[in-house]
Amino acid sequence: MKNTALSSTHIALNAKMVPFAGYNMPVSYEGVNAEHETVRKSVGVFDVSHMGEFLITGEHALELIQKISSNDASKLVDGKAQYSCMPNNNGGIVDDLIIYRFNEEKYLLVVNASNIEKDWNWISQHNTMNATMRDLSDEYSLLAIQGPKAAEAMQSLTDVDLSAIKFYTFEVAPFAGVENVIISATGYTGSGGFEIYCKNEDAQKIWDKVFEAGADFGIKPIGLAARDTLRLEMGYCLYGNDIDDTTSPIEAGLGWITKFTKDFVNSEALKEQKEQGPKRKLVGFELDERGIPRQGYDIVDDNGKVIGVVTSGTMSPSLEKGIGLGYVPTEVAAPGSKINIQVRKKALPAMVVKLPFYKG
Numbered sequence: 001m002k003n004t005a006l007s008s009t010h011i012a013l014n015a016k017m018v019p020f021a022g023y024n025m026p027v028s029y030e031g032v033n034a035e036h037e038t039v040r041k042s043v044g045v046f047d048v049s050h051m052g053e054f055l056i057t058g059e060h061a062l063e064l065i066q067k068i069s070s071n072d073a074s075k076l077v078d079g080k081a082q083y084s085c086m087p088n089n090n091g092g093i094v095d096d097l098i099i100y101r102f103n104e105e106k107y108l109l110v111v112n113a114s115n116i117e118k119d120w121n122w123i124s125q126h127n128t129m130n131a132t133m134r135d136l137s138d139e140y141s142l143l144a145i146q147g148p149k150a151a152e153a154m155q156s157l158t159d160v161d162l163s164a165i166k167f168y169t170f171e172v173a174p175f176a177g178v179e180n181v182i183i184s185a186t187g188y189t190g191s192g193g194f195e196i197y198c199k200n201e202d203a204q205k206i207w208d209k210v211f212e213a214g215a216d217f218g219i220k221p222i223g224l225a226a227r228d229t230l231r232l233e234m235g236y237c238l239y240g241n242d243i244d245d246t247t248s249p250i251e252a253g254l255g256w257i258t259k260f261t262k263d264f265v266n267s268e269a270l271k272e273q274k275e276q277g278p279k280r281k282l283v284g285f286e287l288d289e290r291g292i293p294r295q296g297y298d299i300v301d302d303n304g305k306v307i308g309v310v311t312s313g314t315m316s317p318s319l320e321k322g323i324g325l326g327y328v329p330t331e332v333a334a335p336g337s338k339i340n341i342q343v344r345k346k347a348l349p350a351m352v353v354k355l356p357f358y359k360g
Contacts, residue, residue, distance in 0.1 A: 004049035005141045005203035013221055020224060021113035023050040028223035035226035036317040039191050043147035043214055044222035048195075049203065052116035052137040054109040060129035061107050065099060068126050070249055070270075072259040076101040081168045081186050084257050085249050086122065087266045091273070092245040093252070095119050096237065098186050100170060108136075108182075112239045126265065141203035145210060146193035146222070146230075153217040154194065157209055158183065162194065176209035178202045188227065190234035190358055229314050232323065235284050235355030241295055242282060242311040242325050251278045251327065253355075280308065281333040284357060287322035287341060288349040298342040299326050307332070310341060316357060322348075323357050 002023045011017060015026035026047065028035060038044045056064060065073045071084035080101055086094040095115040100108040111119045116137050127133060145154060151162040157176045160183060165171060170184035175196060182197035198206055211219055228238070237243045237252060249258045250273045260271045287293060293313030298306045313324030324341070332339055335354045340347040 002050075004047055005200040006047045006049065006207055009204065009207060010047065010221070015221070015223060018224075021050055023113060025050060026221070026223045028225045029221050032223075032225045032229060033317045035220065035222045036229050038218070038220045039147045039189050039222060039226065039230055040318060041148070042218045043145065043149040043153045043193070044220050044226075045207070045210060045214075046144040046146065046222050046224070046227055047141075047207075048144050048227075049141040049200075050113035051142050052111040052113060052119065052135070053140050053142075053197070054111065054120065054123065055134040055136055056107045056109060056123075056131055057134075058105055058130075058132040060131040061105050063129050064123070064127055064131040065107055065109070066262055067264055068123055069097070069099065070254075070258040070264055070267075071099075072261055073099055073101070073107070074262070078103055079169055079171065081170055081184060083168070083186070085243070085254060086119070087249065087264065087270060088122075088245055089266050090245070091248045091266065091269055093239075093243045093247060093249060094122050094245070096239055096243060096254075100182070100184065102172070114240060139200060141198055141200050143196040143198075143203075143206065143210065144187065144189075144193065144227075145196065145214075146187055146189045147191050149217045150193035153214040153219060154210065156213050165194065176206045176213075178206055181206070188234075188236060189230040190236075190356060190360065191230070228312075229317055232312050232314055232325070233316055233318055233356065233358035235325065235357060237282070237325075238312060247282070247327075248273060248278065250274050251280055252282045277330060279330060280327045281330050282311070282325055282327055283333050283337075283352045284355045285324055285326065285339060285341070285350040285352050286319075286357065288351060291322050291341070291343045291346075291348045293322050293324035293326075293341045293343065293350075299328055300340045300342050300347050301332075302338075302340065304347060306342075307339070313341075318358050322350075324350075328352070
């Protein structure tokens with residue numbers, strides 16, 4: 001089991017630690033609902049240092065990225081980031097990722113912790129143009145400072161105008177007395193905020209300064225459990241739940257990051273699927289009755305016939321009702337469609353809704 005640079009800090013804060021993607025991670029501190037509310041209303045800090053970071057450089061860097069990713073990275077300019085995914089050869093997804101452009105020959109790919117080795121091997125396998133690749137995953141820490149008060153709370157730590165960092169842009173600047181920190185705004189919670197990428201040896205100093213600066217704003221550490229309820233309220237996909245090696249970006253509602261203006265791995269098959277229309281789609285649903293949908297629960301029709309499966313589900317702390325994501329046949333994928341979720345022995349009525357669940 002790997003530790004992050006801050007694992008001992010979480011243990012000292014009495015966090016409940018769990019194994020996650022091979023790392024010893026804080027799942028909660030004071031409880032999911034309280035932590036969820038902190039991020040929605042003020043500011044909270046996640047240690048997400050388990051995420052993977054690959055540096056792709058050289059004159060063929062963009063060529064490699066264009067080959068392995070579904071989105072069009074040629075549209076990026078310096079200081080911009082882009083959400084994308086890496087399709088496999090069988091219609092599924094190797095991983096979803098964020099691509100940061102520093103300049104025309106320098107990009108950072110941020111990938112999921114559970115897929116670091118798989119992704120590295122996949123990208124390496126397609127690196128026939130000999131772009132320079134470096135795996136920085138074990139060298140960098142990542143803090144997500146999330147919530148509506150994040151910019152105000154953190155402004156004293158940097159000369160960069162944090163309120164001017166727009167969604168999916170970033171700056172490299174001094175932060176909390178540390179040089180060359182990446183400050184980005186690609187939040188996974190739907191409540192605004194920033195990500196701070198720093199070297200492991202600077203993580204504790206930055207953590208301490210962040211909590212000092214945020215003290216008057218009610219800043220608190222937040223665990224992975226609340227990260228999951230926050231992202232689910234936004235309808236954001238989680239790799240391993242809502243997307244995986246067997247789900248296509250078209251089925252998953254990720255057509256907006258699948259650009260057929262270029263060739264990429266399996267682009268022809270995905271283009272055909274888009275033109276014909278997928279047989280199933282990932283949808284958001286809300287339960288009409290009290291209950292909690294969970295990953296793996298069956299989605300059934302009125303006759304009890306299994307028509308799909310729940311990929312993510314929870315009791316929404318903001319909406320106070322059961323919400324979830326799941327794959328259903330296209331004919332019942334439109335908002336307003338009625339479905340049923342098999343919760344233990346009872347089929348609970350639910351309705352397909354337009355995402356996000358949480359409107360802010």
